[in-house]
Amino acid sequence: MPAPTPAPSALPAGSVRRRAGRPTAAILDxxxxxxxxxxxxxxxxxxxxxxxxxxxxxxxxxxxxxxxxASKDDVLLLVEDHLAAMVDVSAFGVEPWDAAVRRWAWSYRDVFSEHTPLIPVIAVLPVANAPKTLAMYEAVTAGFRDAGFPDEKIISAIVALEAFVFGAAYDVTAPEDIFDAGGLAEQVPNFTAAVDRLALERHERPTDIAFSLGLEALITGFGALRQTASD
Amino acid sequence: MPAPTPAPSALPAGSVRRRAGRPTAAILDxxxxxxxxxxxxxxxxxxxxxxxxxxxxxxxxxxxxxxxxASKDDVLLLVEDHLAAMVDVSAFGVEPWDAAVRRWAWSYRDVFSEHTPLIPVIAVLPVANAPKTLAMYEAVTAGFRDAGFPDEKIISAIVALEAFVFGAAYDVTAPEDIFDAGGLAEQVPNFTAAVDRLALERHERPTDIAFSLGLEALITGFGALRQTASD
DNA sequence: GGAGATAAATGAATGGCATTCATTTATTGG
DNA sequence: CCAATAAATGAATGCCATTCATTTATCTCC
Missing domain, CATH: 1.10.10 (Arc Repressor Mutant, subunit A)
Known part of the structure; x- marks a missing residue:
């Protein structure tokens, strides 16, 4: 199946309708x-x-x-795999492990926060059907190995980081006033107080503050799993 | 609007069809x-x-x-709020902070891992429309405050924990062989090696190992934010 | 106690959706 | 060269959430 040359007229502005039957050059791929x-x-x-x-x-x-x-889900899978290739794994093997994880996780979150409807698809997607996604995992895994992680812990650590990334991607899309308790505020005084205090300090987006807080905790915690201190 | 008394015949096996018009006793609420x-x-x-x-x-x-x-989404919201009340927050104020967070997070994940289609709804849901969800937040926030967390960090910490919980809930539903690279295995040797090693040690479900790993890292990391050591 | 507003049901209709199938035409492989 | 396969059309299917006009009952207020 040769790559279809960009047909001179797949959708020309005022096109005559294509008649039924296989066209000379394939239109789709x-x-x-x-x-x-x-x-x-x-x-x-x-x-x-x-x-x-x-x-x-x-x-x-x-x-x-x-x-x-085969289906619309199949289209979503194609989109997902395309996006996986946009996630930045370039720091693995170049920068220290913690910096590489930081770059990867922020980039992963940023890419998919614009595509949260894909998350239910990715989260359950066998990697065998998504070569670029698989390539991302390979780069990350190699980075963990080089940093001295024991093989049997690597996948668990990646899965945990990924879970956090996916959840955080949703959080990015949440409305600003998601925590406004409205008329029920008096019934939840502790929560309201905490929300009010958060609202005061605002040089960064709250969603970024939360992401940074969680990510740094995970990086610190996982860093202790390494067997050597080699970077 | 009085609570509708359970009508003697909302759906009797061989029922005569209800005629148009408002029924004597409301059927729905x-x-x-x-x-x-x-x-x-x-x-x-x-x-x-x-x-x-x-x-x-x-x-x-x-x-x-x-x-x-108002809509089907509104139905999902009702379901979500019902489930929020099933999340175990009872340890806050009773057990030490870290144990309370552990109980809450595991329970939260378990409840929603059976209801992942709700996650896109929850994650973006203004709490004002979900009183039981709000009550859960109140209990958790109070637990953090009592444990000595500064107000301005509490919401961020909860948001981060929640992100992890939501992502992990998806992971629970993933097929066992999600990481089987199939024919592409040779192209991703590091990843394949790590996956193989994980497969060996299997007294716990991999999804639980990953969840525990991440949760403990978050608990440890966030614990350092407390201003006093009082439990 | 009566009238008007409101609430709660039916039933018909709408427009959109993913997907399937028979059919047509072109290319490819033996 | 012919059979099989690939790639398109166009019609049809069945399901979906939602809306609307209509009917009937209850509630509120004077």
Whole structure:
């Protein structure tokens, strides 16, 4: 299956409708579908990502998509894997372990905070179906090994960090006043006091403060698992 | 609006169809909707929770639901708030802070690992609309205060813990072989080695090991924020 | 006690959704 | 060269949340 050359007319402004039957040059492939999906998401959000809209943006009938993906979830998987490649793992093997984890985790959170609807998909996704995601895990695992972590603890540590990252990605999208108790404030005095105190100190976004707090605790805690101090 | 007395016949096996118009005794209320939703979820899962199925199980037309909830998301919110009341906060103020956090976090994760489709709803949900959720926060906040945490750090610490809990709840639902790299194993040797080593030691579920690892790191790290050592 | 407002139900309708299938046409492999 | 396969169309399916007009009962206020 040769990469389809960008057909001269997949969706020309005033196009004649394509007649039924296999076209001379293939119009669709997984890369094109992924790109179109990402554009659609960024312009219309995940609500706007429908198979019909996707087909429309590719100049194709909806049913044509099913020659290249098995389902809409399959499209989400393609998008997820594309995003995994954007997560910054470049510090592993270059910077000290703690700095590398810090870079990775912040970048991971930032990438997926714009794509939280993918999280239920990723969290349960067998890595065998997502090569770029797998490559990310490989880089992180290698970084942990080089830093002296015993093999049997590495996956657990990564899973824990990832859990924190996914949860934090949701937090980024939460409305600012999520903790406003409204009329019930008097019934929850301790909570209200704490929320009020948080609201005072505001050079950083609260979501970033919480993320930093948790991440540093995890890095410190996990750092103690190393067998050598070699960086 | 008086609590509707359990009508003698909301859904009698061989019932005559109710005629249009307001019935003498109200059939629906939010509590009943919540209970029916929970039953439906536990029997058919979240895919089976549709407004039509919910109405059916309540012996009512789908449109009747909309006299009591604004939308399906509103139903999810009711379910979420019900579950929040099942999270164990009883150790706060009784046991030492670290033990209380441990109990709370494990219980929180266990409750929501069976209800991950709610996580996107909770994570972004203004607490003002969820009184039982708010009560949970109040108990946790009070526990942190009593343990000597400065007010301005409490919310951040709770948010971080919660992020970890939500992410970990997803992890519980992941398939066992999620990390099987399949045919790509040779391309990711470090990752494969670490996964293989993890697979060896198996008295506990891997998801529990990871959760414990992360939670203990967070507890230790956050414990250092306290201003006094009083428990 | 009566009237008007409000509450709670039905039933029909809407528009959108993912997905499937029969069909058509082109390419590929033996 | 022919059979199998791949890639498109277009029609159809069944489900979904939600809305609306309508009906009937209850509640509130004068």
């Amino acid at each position: 997984q890369d094109g579908i992924t790109t179109a999906a990402l554009e659609l998401i960024s312009s219309k959000g995940y609500d706007g990502l429908t198979m019909a809209a996707l087909a429309r943006s590719l100049g194709v009938a909806p049913s044509a998509l099913y020659n290249h993906v | 939010q509590d009943g909707i919540t209970t029916a939703a929970l039953e439906l979820i536990s029997s058919k899962g979240y895919d089976g929770l549709t407004m039509a199925a919910l109405a059916r199980s309540l012996g009512v037309a789908p449109s009747a639901l909309y006299n009591h909830v």
